[in-house]
């Protein structure tokens with residue numbers, strides 16, 4: 001492979017030096033100021049650093065040839081270009097890829113939290129599903145991530161780091177070669193065109209960092225994922241929905257899953273705090289929503305729980321007046337769950353009612369099941385495998 005030297009994996013990485021990868025323009029500018037860059041040069045120098053980190057995907061300071069040698073050396077002495085470390089990569093038969101990433105430790109006791117991120121190629125797009133927290137505090141009764149203990153917010157840099165690692169693995173920086181396995185989107189498509197915050201965690205419990213991450217992901221001089229192709233999914237943290245639209249400008253998805261408060265209280269306990277009426281009012285008022293920019297409603301199909309034709313009709317009534325699309329998600333079972341996935345005929349009948357009411361209602365095909373990459377299966381699956389491996393070793 002004739003990769004430029006700065007793209008070699010032996011990047012300027014050292015746990016003792018904080019990484020610049022994932023930082024916002026403001027944060028980079030503040031660092032440059034601290035290192036004596038005169039105010040009149042800040043914009044230009046920040047732009048140069050930005051280009052190397054986000055457009056080129058540079059992993060070494062000495063590749064940044066248009067930045068003066070002295071400044072480069074100073075930066076290299078104090079900072080790194082480390083990204084989250086890829087601990088494992090799995091590739092599904094259907095092209096779905098899952099990466100287990102280890103984050104830099106936050107203190108001496110921390111061994112480095114782990115998160116998962118999933119890549120889903122389709123013919124006309126490639127979607128990266130990223131996490132916003134390690135673990136999740138929501139305890140939705142059908143979701144496996146909620147059973148996990150450790151919880152902390154990811155920094156905006158750690159959120160952005162997921163896209164950088166994925167682009168690197170998919171050969172999507174200048175000078176890299178994409179894998180030639182026929183498992184990427186079609187000709188003329190960038191491998192990753194869309195980003196969804198549908199991995200681990202509740203993005204709106206980590207509002208500032210998610211907002212900052214969206215600004216970095218969407219920057220046209222760098223990673224360039226259009227805001228129309230960035231979707232933040234929430235279980236319904238109502239007070240943060242308007243700020244998300246106003247300050248991040250991303251697309252919005254709501255994990256709805258039920259059409260009555262009585263049932264939604266049980267499936268998504270956050271509903272007790274922010275009931276359906278308030279949630280739907282916030283969606284109706286979502287800044288920037290229009291027929292061209294619809295709010296997505298996710299609805300996981302649970303056998304005998306939320307999958308009746310009456311509930312499909314009620315769903316249509318509830319969403320009246322909201323530019324919406326509805327995503328029906330077959331439930332992905334996990335060991336120990338009390339739920340089952342609805343029968344296929346039930347899902348079809350539900351979808352038909354929603355479709356006849358004028359909504360696009362694609363049923364999300366489960367992807368990457370062979371590598372446990374499907375919705376709601378992230379991380380805990382890996383933890384389980386580890387626990388099993390430990391038992392074998394210790395037993």
Ligand code: SAH
Nearest residue numbers: 143198201202233234235255331332375376
């Ligand atoms: N906390 C945010 C982000 C997580 S998104 C939210 O709730 O929207 C993860 C999506 O996968 C959500 O729509 C969630 O409801 C769905 N999901 C969780 N567990 C699932 C499972 N076992 N099968 C199918 N979908 C699931």
